[in-house]
Amino acid sequence: MDLEQIKYQTCSWDDGEGILLTDIDEAIPETDEDGNLQYYCLEGNHTFSAYEDDES
Numbered sequence: 001m002d003l004e005q006i007k008y009q010t011c012s013w014d015d016g017e018g019i020l021l022t023d024i025d026e027a028i029p030e031t032d033e034d035g036n037l038q039y040y041c042l043e044g045n046h047t048f049s050a051y052e053d054d055e056s
């Protein structure tokens, strides 16, 4: 998995820049119980999940 391509995600709450949460080695992305990637929003200082939106 190329983490560089998924490293940033725009926060859907406040359009802030979100940075991918990973383990300490930056090798394995953090996910929630549904397997969604977890990001830390620099704008609102909170975490959010990235949802795949390819089906529409």
Ligand SMILES: [Zn+2]
Residues within 6 Å of the ligand: 011, 012, 013, 014, 015, 016, 041, 042, 043, 044, 045, 046
């Ligand atoms: Zn946010």
